[in-house]
Each structure stands twice: as C-alpha cells, then as structure tokens.
Amino acid sequence: xxxxxxxxxxxxxxxxxxxxxxxxxxxxxxxxxxxxxxxxxxxxxxxxxxxxxxxxxxxxxxxxxxxxxxxxxxxxxxxxxxxxxxxxxxxxxxxxxxxxxxxxxxxxxxxxxxxxxxxxxxxxxxxxxxxxxxxxxxxxxxxxxxxxxxxxxxxxxxxxxxxxxxxxxxxxxxxxxxxxxxxxxxxxxxxxxxxxxxxxxxxxxxxxxxxxxxxxxxxxxxxxxxxxxxxxxxxxxxxxxxxxxxxxxxxxxxxxxxxxxxxxxxxxxxxxxxxxxxxxxxxxxxxxxxxxxxxxxxxxxxxxxxxxxxxxxxxxxxxxxxxxxxxxxxxxxxxxxxxxxxxxxxxxxxxxxxxxxxxxxxxxxxxxxxxxxxxxxxxxxxxxxxxxxxxxxxxxxxxxxxxxxxxxxxxxxxxxxxxxxx
Amino acid sequence: xxxxxxxxxxxxxxxxxxxxxxxxxxxxxxxxxxxxxxxxxxxxxxxxxxxxxxxxxxxxxxxxxxxxxxxxxxxxxxxxxxxxxxxxxxxxxxxxxxxxxxxxxxxxxxxxxxxxxxxxxxxxxxxxxxxxxxxxxxxxxxxxxxxxxxxxxxxxxxxxxxxxxxxxxxxxxxxxxxxxxxxxxxxxxxxxxxxxxxxxxxxxxxxxxxxxxxxxxxxxxxxxxxxxxxxxxxxxxxxxxxxxxxxxxxxxxxxxxxxxxxxxxxxxxxxxxxxxxxxxxxxxxxxxxxxxxxxxxxxxxxxxxxxxxxxxxxxxxxxxxxxxxxxxxxxxxxxxxxxxxxxxxxxxxxxxxxxxxxxxxxxxxxxxxxxxxxxxxxxxxxxxxxxxxxxxxxxxxxxxxxxxxxxxxxxxxxxxxxxxxx
Numbered sequence: 001x002x003x004x005x006x007x008x009x010x011x012x013x014x015x016x017x018x019x020x021x022x023x024x025x026x027x028x029x030x031x032x033x034x035x036x037x038x039x040x041x042x043x044x045x046x047x048x049x050x051x052x053x054x055x056x057x058x059x060x061x062x063x064x065x066x067x068x069x070x071x072x073x074x075x076x077x078x079x080x081x082x083x084x085x086x087x088x089x090x091x092x093x094x095x096x097x098x099x100x101x102x103x104x105x106x107x108x109x110x111x112x113x114x115x116x117x118x119x120x121x122x123x124x125x126x127x128x129x130x131x132x133x134x135x136x137x138x139x140x141x142x143x144x145x146x147x148x149x150x151x152x153x154x155x156x157x158x159x160x161x162x163x164x165x166x167x168x169x170x171x172x173x174x175x176x177x178x179x180x181x182x183x184x185x186x187x188x189x190x191x192x193x194x195x196x197x198x199x200x201x202x203x204x205x206x207x208x209x210x211x212x213x214x215x216x217x218x219x220x221x222x223x224x225x226x227x228x229x230x231x232x233x234x235x236x237x238x239x240x241x242x243x244x245x246x247x248x249x250x251x252x253x254x255x256x257x258x259x260x261x262x263x264x265x266x267x268x269x270x271x272x273x274x275x276x277x278x279x280x281x282x283x284x285x286x287x288x289x290x291x292x293x294x295x296x297x298x299x300x301x302x303x304x305x306x307x308x309x310x311x312x313x314x315x316x317x318x319x320x321x322x323x324x325x326x327x328x329x330x331x332x333x334x335x336x337x338x339x340x341x342x343x344x345x346x347x348x349x350x351x352x353x354x355x356x357x358x359x360x361x362x363x364x365x366x367x368x369x370x371x372x373x374x375x376x377x378x379x380x381x382x383x384x385x386x387x388x389x390x391x392x393x394x395x396x397x398x399x400x401x402x403x404x405x406x407x408x409x410x411x412x413x414x415x416x417x418x419x420x421x422x
Numbered sequence: 423x424x425x426x427x428x429x430x431x432x433x434x435x436x437x438x439x440x441x442x443x444x445x446x447x448x449x450x451x452x453x454x455x456x457x458x459x460x461x462x463x464x465x466x467x468x469x470x471x472x473x474x475x476x477x478x479x480x481x482x483x484x485x486x487x488x489x490x491x492x493x494x495x496x497x498x499x500x501x502x503x504x505x506x507x508x509x510x511x512x513x514x515x516x517x518x519x520x521x522x523x524x525x526x527x528x529x530x531x532x533x534x535x536x537x538x539x540x541x542x543x544x545x546x547x548x549x550x551x552x553x554x555x556x557x558x559x560x561x562x563x564x565x566x567x568x569x570x571x572x573x574x575x576x577x578x579x580x581x582x583x584x585x586x587x588x589x590x591x592x593x594x595x596x597x598x599x600x601x602x603x604x605x606x607x608x609x610x611x612x613x614x615x616x617x618x619x620x621x622x623x624x625x626x627x628x629x630x631x632x633x634x635x636x637x638x639x640x641x642x643x644x645x646x647x648x649x650x651x652x653x654x655x656x657x658x659x660x661x662x663x664x665x666x667x668x669x670x671x672x673x674x675x676x677x678x679x680x681x682x683x684x685x686x687x688x689x690x691x692x693x694x695x696x697x698x699x700x701x702x703x704x705x706x707x708x709x710x711x712x713x714x715x716x717x718x719x720x721x722x723x724x725x726x727x728x729x730x731x732x733x734x735x736x737x738x739x740x741x742x743x744x745x746x747x748x749x750x751x752x753x754x755x756x757x758x759x760x761x762x763x764x765x766x767x768x769x770x771x772x773x774x775x776x777x778x779x780x781x782x783x784x785x786x787x788x789x790x791x792x793x794x795x796x797x798x799x800x801x802x803x804x805x806x807x808x809x810x811x812x813x814x815x816x817x818x819x820x821x822x823x824x825x826x827x828x829x830x831x832x833x834x835x836x837x838x839x840x841x842x843x844x
Contacts (some may be wrong), residue, residue, distance in 0.1 A: 027482070040479075062793075115434070239486070242712070261525060263561075376692060
C-alpha cells in the first residue's frame, strides 16, 4: 500500500539526518532533485565567502600566508575521511579533466621508470593503451583521447557496462572508470575491479564524481591507488568548485606529473630554474588556485565532518525506494523505462527513460518546482541528496510526476523547446 | 630639487585617473606597492560575489543558463580591448601554467599537420625544441619542462636578457617569453621579437602577467598569434582569479589542444563519445570553471572599460620617476642597486637589490604600512598600479624607505626571520 503524507512525515521525524536540512538554504517552493549536478548552498558558505572577500580587501597579498596557500592540502585532508583515505593522500585542485590528465601522465611515466624505459620519443612503450568506458561522463573520455593523441598512446573504449576481462591485457597502461555512472547510476565493484586491473599490471583511475558525498567510498579498503572527483555535486562546494585527486601514499613519489607548475615545486618560493616535484601529494598542484572558490567548499566540508556516512547511505536508498514506490504504476502506464539498478549496485540517483517526451516531462516538472535534469538521449535523471531532502519532498515529487504524466502537462508547446544547458 | 608634499598633492589634483581610487577599498594606513602580485579589491567585486552567491542559492543548476556557462568567452571579450585584441580572440580560463601547456600542445600539433607529419610515437619531429628564458617567472619554465618531458621535446633555456639570435633555428617549435619580466621589470620589444621568431618558422607564446593592466598591450599590431596572462595582478580580479589566453582568429582552428575537456567540445551537451574541438577560441576550455571566481573579475573588468590606457601608462611612469626622485641619494648611500630599466624598456615596477638586507628592509616597510614584496635573491620589488595609487602615496612610500634605511630599522631582529610566502 502506498505511503500517505502522514506516513512520510513520520519518516522525517525519525530521520537522524533531518537536522542537516536547516544548514542549507533552498529556494521556497522548490524540491531539488539535481544535487547530483550542482549541490545546494550550505548557509555557512555565505559567511565564508564574505570572510574571504574581507581578507582579500584587508590582508591583500598577506592572505597567502593566512591559509590561502595550503588550502589544497588542508581541504584534501578534510575530504579524506569521506573517501576512506588518509591525511596527505587527497589534494583539492583544478578540475576532474585536468586531474585525469595529470594522473595518466604520472602513471605512464612511472611505468616507464619501473620497466627500465626512457621518456624519449622513438622508443615504443610496453604499455601503450589507455582504456576508458563508453557512455562514461564525456570529459573522462575526451581527456583520455587528448592524453593519448598528445602522448602517443592508443585509446580504447570498453562498451558501457561490460566487464573489463576481454579488454585488459599486458598492453594496457591504465583504465579510467566511474565509480557511479552519471547516466545509469550504476555502482561499480571498486574492490574487485581494482584487483583485476592491478593483477593485469595496469592501473585504474576511479572517477568519484557521483559517489563522493553520496555513499561511503572506501579507497584504502578497496586497494585503490588513484582517483579523482568533484566537489560541486553531493559535496555542495558551489558551482565549479575545485575538484580533487587521490594518490595513495606509497604511490606518491614515483614520477613527474605533466602539468608541472610552480605550486607543485619542492620549493616554490626559491624561484629555481629547474622544476623539482614536491614530495607527497603537493606535486599534483599546478598553478595558482582561487581561495574564493575554496572558501565556499571549506564551509561545506566543515559540515560534512558531522555526517555519519552509513546513515547517509541508508537514507539515500530509502529515498530512492520511496520515490519509486510512490510512482506506483504510472511509469508503466506511460511506457517510461526505469533504468535504476538494484540497491547494491546503484549510487544515489534514479534514471527514467522516455525518448520522445523525456525532455518535456523534465521541463513540466521544473515548472512545478521539482528540479531534475535531462541528459540526451531520453534520460530523466533525479538525484537524491540525503542531507537536504526530506521524505516528504520525495513523496511530493512523485505526486508531481504522476500528475504531469496523467494530465499530459508535458505536451504543452512551452515545454518542447530545448534549452542550452540544465 | 625634490618635490614637496604640496607639490605631489597638486599632481594628484591634476591626475585624470584620480577618481578611480574611490572605486577600490584599501585598508587604512596602507600604501600598497604590491599590485603586481595581487591587485587591490574593486568595491564592486563585493556586490558581484554576493550576487553570485544568491544566484547559486536561488537558481541552483539553472545558473548555468544565466550567464555562468559563457563567462570564459564573455570576460575574454571584455579583456580584449586592454590587450589590443578583437572579440572571440581571448578566453578567460584556468591558470597561466595550464594555458602555456595547452598552447604548446596546440602549436606543435599544428606544426606536425602543416609539415606533413603524424602524431605517432617513433617519428622524429622537424621542430623538437621549446625555448624559454632563464630567470623568467618559474612556472613558465616548469611547465615548458613538463611539456617537453611528457611530449618528447627538448627544452632549451635562453640566458636571462639575452637576444634570441643565437638560439633560434629551424629546430625551434616555440618560444615562451614574458612581455615584462617579473624580477627586472624589463619590457621586451614584442613586435620585433615576434617578427624574428615567425621569420625562423617558429611561434612565440607571450606571457602578459606583468603587462596586462599595467600598460597598453598591442597584440594585433605586434603580429602576435599566441599569448597568456593572469588577471589577479594589475587587473584586480582577486586572489587566484582565472587566467586568460589569446589565439589570433586566423590561428584558431588548426589542431587539438591536449587538455581536451568537455567544455571545449563542439557540442558539450550532446554527450558524444568522441571529442570534437569547438570552433574558435572555445576549444581552449577544459573543465568546469568557477562562476564565483569569474564574478569578482567581471566586476573589475567593467571598471577597466572606462580606463584610458595611454593615461594609465603615463601615470605609471610618472609614479616610478617620482619614487626614484624622492629617494634621492639614499640608495647609493646604502649600496642598494636600482635595476629598474629606462622608461622605454620597463613595465610598471621598480626593482632594488640588496642581497644581505633586502628581505629585512621589505619587512620593516611592511611594518610601516608600505607593502612591497621580496623575491630571492635580494630583490625588493615595488609595483605601481596607477588606478589606486596617488602621487602622495608614492612620495610617502619613498620617505618611509629613506627613514627605514637612515635609521637602520631593518636591523631589528624581528625583521630577519623569513616568512613562507609574500
């Protein structure tokens, strides 16, 4: 029997994470199911950004001695517990795209070193192949292609969702894989795949964009050596907030990374002529970062220190089940496919596919204040950020979707025209 | 005869740029001669950043359709007139370090194309050498080294200040040069050097970090094809504000750039498997930028639209002369070398060298509220940002320096210990 409004309000009263909602500011009348695209604003971020602006005004250049300079390492250390990583293993810097490039360069140079090769042109590589997954978030594949084209590697694509078995061999240097797939929401078995790739002599770079802050990531326990991720989705760092990378401590001093800038130098203020990589995770820094962008993220990460990740995962899954239960038969009635994987194999999102009307349905929902997003082709994507979504929100969102479908609202001409982004 | 306080106040009354001072907020009691390291805060930046925070809170993901997405191109177009560039030729993105890497990759792939070569490993390049200048700002050399190491190029260094004649030959693919040198303040002859490098069949990437916003840069008139620069110095975009790159319009569609991310794709929201570079300057985008960091810069660039760059240059040079005149004989008396070039060959800074006590002298000045900076070895660096410095500021700064020297203030133990940054 479907839950009533009273039922879901009771779930909210029992929710151990319910108090986090008051730490975010959300617009009135909005049910926000797009926290997997851009997270909501932690109220504390406003004061943090104001504070940074005052610091720029009053301290001017001295601000760099007052916490700006080491923000990439400091925020990395705050992020580490959310990823199952240790201090000195995570660096907040640049974007996922840049960070994949750095790690692929670092890994492949390290492989040359250990295999007794030299980095000069004209010598073939023992491991000339970079693998990535088809249907993965495009930037991961695009930057792998750029890396291969520039570095003389061969880029191969594993069809979406397939096992790696047929593609892993002694020629594969590295694999770029998403932990949770951005379209399907499918959660990969990080431990098993990491073992498999390492057994083949290759390395895997995990993209945590859709798992960091959505579930408990256990990098150390899964034997992961390299990962990247972003902070503007579930981690609520703000639009375009800096990304992060993870390099396990025992893998940190093996090689250069190709984007060797002054802030990754062992002695950046000695102004030496030759680059010498900093020891540890700092060598993955490149240029001068934006303390302003870091301030908003730091406020959010302070809040995250209080979150019990096991509770987070339970609530995420309960919200997803509640959403699907509350939709009842309406998906089948409108020939909408629910591609959401089973609980053990999913992240924190629901994917519904309707090729003809998917875009219009999402627009009609937005008109009602229910914000999801649309991804070509045909995918309506709904993210469930457990820190600021209530059970009632999710129940109400399902009622809205039922009404949009049953009343044919999405057929109105105003919902047909494609916008640029969202 | 040295100018009196009344004299310099009269200069301020006649200064056509004097009103810009009220558009910046500077801390009380500070004379800021470090605008060449981090520019002061335009008052309008505070409202702009507040507005962006409100937009994140209220518009959430829709913010990307409300001006965030095309900020790199929009701000590039606002910057263009300050550089002597046209619309669609400047992109605000990433850092100088990243942008040099992109341009070197783009240039060298373009050369392979035109010279009938393929980008596969094992084939030697006709132009395997990247040149940069010794003593240039370190990150320019470091990233050139990383580029060469990863891409199989040879990195060669032209000794600081030397002409390129002996180093340019048919093996040189590209030269990375600063327009104004960060230590000496020396201004290179952009037109002549650009002609010389092009005549050799190579390309030059100009670094405008110390000239953009300090003087009138004439990229088109000088025949420049590629340039990079930052916006957090004279352009007052805020700490770590995004950098820019310039690619002349007729040179824009020649090749891939190696940091090929989703926002540089021809159709970023089609989520295609294969990378296809966007036409025009947008292909130099990589990952997702921070609209927060762009908001502060956009406020500053609005102010810059009102600036007469010829007036700016005249005031910059007048301030430098005033500073040096007001110091009188005190430099010689304390064996301090003034390495500032003559007017035609300098940017907007004064460099004084005192190897033993330079650091302590800068600290003693900071204690008096006169902020300059120190760069190893021995360099006291004073930047003159004409938009917010008055003639009286500069005259007072010179009096402070005279007193610090004549009274031996810098010998106090508190000024001897080296800090981390500044």
